[in-house]
Amino acid sequence: MSELIGLAFAAFVVENIVLTQFLGICPFLGVSKKRSSALGMGIAVVFVIVLSSTITWLLYHFILDVLAITYMRTIVFILVIAALVQMVEIFLKKVSPALYKALGIYLPLITTNCAVLGVAIININEGHDFAQMLVYSTFISLGFLFVMYIFAMIREKLDFSPVPKAFKGTPIALIVAAILAMIFARFGGII
């Protein structure tokens, strides 16, 4: 149990997916201009990462590994993710129109979010068992949501700050991300 708590903490802050592993930078910079959209994107990502990691883990261990075709991993995983995102979209539209309205526009963007495929592959590479996989993918995606929300709050304030012309937009966002990364790097000393 304590091992799982350690893994959860590591996934949440120490090995934060955006700031130390550089996965999911595109939505991190692209959809973080407003707090509400950052929250929507973050929640959609948590949902999809946990679901897709579970399915790809099961597929890898019970089908690909058994048939000894593990080299098909990349193709199978990306197709599963693309199909899954589509299905989640259809499902949400039917079952919960309110939730669909909130998350709908972010869902198609998630297919090409490298965090989703990245987490699925990391789970396999690190040899996580089922419980570890579940904890890791939950907390790493919550880490994404957390950092994304903080970043969106900073960027809302940034709009009113006198930023040099050349730094407007992406450059200043990257510098802010660098400062955030500096803070998160310090968490490494805790465990």
Add this chain to the structure above:
Amino acid sequence: MNKLDNFLKGFLKENPLFVSVLGMCPSLAITTSLENALGMGAAVFFVLTLSNFIISLIMSNKKLAELVKPVRIPVYIVVIASLVTIVEMVMHAFLINLYESLGVFIPLIVVNCIILGRAEAFASENKPLDSVLDGMGMALGYTGALVIISLVREILGQGSITIWGNLAIDLGFAFDFLKIQPLDMFTKPVGAFMSFGFILATIFAISNHKANKKAKEVKGQ
């Protein structure tokens, strides 16, 4: 648009990394040494050139194009993922060191926005030869951008340039001469975000300056 333009536009005018700001994740993660940047560039070159070629072959056949159109994104993804799998297997077999240092970012070439972006924006509407030239130009432009970032990070962070394997230039003497030391920070994530931010700002400043100059000239006339 002529063939040379198709090839050259990826270098500066439509550079995928510095102008369109696509494919950020690997550009931040693997630019810790020149060797990694070159390896990543080579992988992207292979995948992008061939995927552009195959996709434009599919789409320039009228019958096939009609068939594929409604499901074109999954088709593109399958083509790209197959090519990436080839790269992954070749690297694993022959370049094990590079394979290990690039790690998860080799399979992640599949979701690199540049490749799918070029497939959708260029290869699906142009002839195979043009698409190949476009893919090569874009991939070389991307590699060039990776090389610039990795040079900044490796020189400032480690005081050396690793060209390939053991072939490296040690810049320790320059640091001794200036009585400074390489800053470890630049090999860490902080340095990645920081150097990319400053490089991008420099490029924006240059293009702003050029745009201003042009505007003035137009006014003057």
